[in-house]
Amino acid sequence: MRRVILNCDHSASTIVMLTAAVRDLHSSCPGQFQTDVCARYPELWRHNPHITRLDPRDPGVEQIDCNSPLTQRSAHPPFHFIHGFLRNLGSLLKVEIKPTLFRGDLHLSQQEKSWMSQVQELTGAEIPFWVVSAGGTFEKTIKWWEQERFQVVVDAFRDRILFVQVGARGDHHPELSGVVDLRGKTDLRQLIRLIHHAQGVLCPLNLLMHLSSAVETKHNSPNRACVVIAGGGQSTQWQRYPTHQFLHTIGALTCCDTARCGRHRTRSMGDGSPSDSADKICVDVVGNLPHCMDTIGAPDVIRSIQRYFDGGLLNYLSANEIEVARRTIAGSAGLSWSMLGLREQPAFVPQDHL
């Protein structure tokens, strides 16, 4: 049996794709490999049955630097991001790895699944909710959609869907009203568990989109609803998951006529970042948004969310749940991010410390 340590120093989204490659390696070559990883975001590998702790000093252990060269060619061939590591790993290990599932491979322990969600800690009752990410990193401002439009979406579903806003501290996540505010209050593992409990996800192209596919659903339904506000920054075939509503403009603007534009920022931020170089700045800005993101209106997003309910797979909040949601939102407003900046860390303590 070959023993392999996979080294990977990529972003969390990319690591989610590596989890799929490891799953598919074992599926394609059962019993032939023991695998370990040396990667950022170890939270993504917890409870993964394909991981065996290996000693990097052991001469019998192979070390593989994992990359996804396919990413550079992602504009045109019919490949999804999930193929990136798969092909590279297969080539490095000289085996053929066939993709099995169209999702990353994250695992929760039975104990984790038995815990109540961060939302339920606040609501005191289990009610369905959607996770919304209304911003992103300052390196990729081109992925941002307008806060006001997110607010229109949230308002359109008032008393029908409970939205829970998330976002990493230090990134741009402007406050939405009428939501449960968990911005800055989820580490990566907490976010995974939050997604596990979530009925749906609303986000731009980011980790949340990949998690919404990769994290198993709470009630064993095969998929989680997800609406992605994508614009023209990334190629659709490279990013889109089958059961998501993926709102894109590829082919509709000259700057993304054939494929993604690959740019990073809407406007220069003057911070000396590589993302600020001229070739990374959007060439078609309308107001404060890239034209591609401006083209997507709040009604488009609302219609896409409604689709999951119209189809009968999801139900809007019941009368009792509406009361719980209202009460929680009112309570959550007292812990808004802006207030957090003015005082000590709130009295929120994660229930677990894996």
Added chain:
Amino acid sequence: MRKLILKNHQSPGDILMLTATVRDLHASYPGEFLTDVRTSVDQLWQHNPLITPLREDDPEVTAVRCNYPLIHRSNESPYHFVQSFTEYLNDKLSLQITPQKCAGDVYLHQQEKRWISQVQERTRKEIPFWVIAAGGKYDFTAKWWASDRYQQVVDHFYGKIQFVQVGELHHYHPPLRGVIDLRGLTDVRQLVRLVYHSRGVVCGVTFLMHLAAAVETKAGTGQTRPCIVIAGGREPPQWEAYPHHQFLHTVGALSCCETGGCWKARTLPLGDGSEKDLPRNLCLNVVQGMPRCMHMISAEEVIRSIQMYFEGGRLAYLTREEFCAAQPTIRQPIAQSFAM
């Protein structure tokens, strides 16, 4: 140099996918293969530089009957239809063909490109137009969207977009008002050329959708062709959707297509003795004569998707002169000419 004859006699959409495999085979193994084909649609191979006439009785020739078992994994696996024959050939011939492009590979001769379009033959003036297919085969009625919704779309863009309706004579293509009617008037090669001249396409999951991606665009009209696909939940999006199309689907939104396409054939039985009428091939969730997944896609949504291409600035609506040029050619159909 290896000599291959690739065989397939399925539908035109399938054959179009085989054109991609031939392209990708030669791109992955330059100078290593001579290829010829035996298929049901010769017109899709015209002017294809990758085709060399080969004889089946040539002892150096390997004939491969091409299938695509990959379709049986299409719901859960990250593959596009365009990879289907490629994966089969890779397995069958121990090759490593790498897909190059998410589109079929259709060639037009320079002379063909110079010819005026069938539309211009009628309008006498070159006007921008969209091709619309508002129906389909009787084998797969689950792909049909309501004719009155297509009509709403056409009506909405009255004076802004000139639609040209196409459809095979023996299929179900109810007539639309306010369109240039070319139903039953295009063979495959004529349809290829019509798509070449078109600015956009509106259709279900059909051959026309694949052509919209495979046929090059006319000079000066952008590198890709807008296309709105009214897909519903019959096929998985990753298998059918092209990157620059607006693919309106419901996969993941209904229990019958929660994990992928349902692949059902018919909405209701037609009583024609076809196996498509068997219960296992019938839609499980019918609303007003349409699969619920198709019913959920509104005319407004299709209109919005078309508008997106114009708002993006790539396309312009008809000028008054163009609109006027089209008017004499528009016929108000009297009645459904081939009833369902």
